[in-house]
Amino acid sequence: MVRTYALLAWTWTRAAAAYRGSFALMVLLGFVVAAVDVAVILVVFANTTALAGFTRDEVLLLYGAASLSFTLCDMLVGNLDRVSAHIKAGTFDTFLIRPIGAWVQLAADRFNPTRIGRIVQAVLVLGHAVTALGVGWDRGWMIAVMVATGMVIFGSLWTLAGALQFLLTDAPEVVNTFTYGGQQLTQYPLAVYSRELVLGVTYVLPLAFVNWQPGLYVLGRDDPFGTPEALRFLGPVAALVLALAAMAAWRQGVRHYRSTGS
């Protein structure tokens, strides 16, 4: 599957690179747009020294980690939320006549390498935060786990979003709540939100494991909501459970696919 994905992605990259000027412009544009998010955080800290008890660089660490997971996922599988568009255009059929899974074909379809600009921006923010906070290897290893966990969680959310679109063909935007909504939520320390919401994204939809729980470990802090210490390390488990659920949902979705007339 990885080979098939790489092959499809490479073919699309070559097609996109044929227009060099537009390619460079899109990379730059992605970088600038993402920079606005960081600017908002900096503006907040120009007026205050702490956000829900977190310093500027601590917030940037949480933001950078979540942003890196999200933008990587967005580039790799972000196309999965186009199920409904493909169903309506009748083009989903063509994925199903090929001898490989529809998931990998759809994920790689129109692979867009210009999103690299946003990824670079996330790496820079994360790098700055790690340096400024002086995070050492003793706790810094968790950052790698955190980014990988975040990618699996966001990838699963995209898969779930795609699977839901087999049912909600007429309301494809509803599923953006999970994907883009998830990104918005993880941009700030969860401590700024209400207790109910945070418990929901800890125990139901595991968005808290994208950056919050493992991030608390990296920062050596206690959870203001008092969740048990063990949760800091349970991210991979939560991600795996969500991934399995997403896979099952996707299979059901394809099985219930109705195609179009003609």
Added chain:
Amino acid sequence: MIRLDRAGRTFKVRRNVVHAVRDLSFSVAAGEFVGCLGPNGAGKSTTIKMLCGILTPTSGTVRMAGLDPARRRTTVARRIGVVFGQRTTLWWDLPLLDSFELCRHLYKVDRGLFRSRLDELTETLDLGAFLRTPVRQLSLGQRMRGDLAAALLHAPDVLVLDEPTIGLDVVSKAGIRDFLRRVNTERGTTVLLTTHDLVDVERLCRRVVLIDHGRLAFDGSLEQLMATAPGQSSIEDVVTRLYTGGARPPGDVARQ
């Protein structure tokens, strides 16, 4: 090679249940060339899509090359070639040759075999002039030839075509028909096609399966089809009579 046994597919449209295909049974042996006829909305495309594994039947069984296409979709896909006349299965923004290269990888075709098949197809389908043109810039006739080539690069046992001549001019149609006849006779590929063009049927199909209201309305040779209306001399009149006759109960289906 192909077998449907009391296959059915229903769709829920709001509160109603629509039977697109019901109790459909017929089979196609290896090497046959079968035309599938029926008025618009009769269930032809639904049948084709169940055979390719795109749609899961809601009742009965469907077998393609001995396999259940809904459960073994990717294995079945490797053994069949599929062409939709209404939409391309090629990669819209990529040059034709890139689409073929992708097919080579996806179907795991050996490089040497791929080269020789591509050369042969390029010659018989006259693709040379537009191999490097993006698919979206091709004319309908060129695109259809490209689609046919892509469906045959992995040398499938069965070729399934849903309205392959739709919208083409007479010369292009004749070219496609010649090609399909050669694929069937020279390679022995089993061909199942749906069409509204009765010339396709007259020139190509030794056997006709007629679907109406999702049920089998006729299954037999072209001569037997003509014989259902002794007074009529043109296939057009014969088929019109069958279409307007409405759905019959499965009991008095004309069979061989």
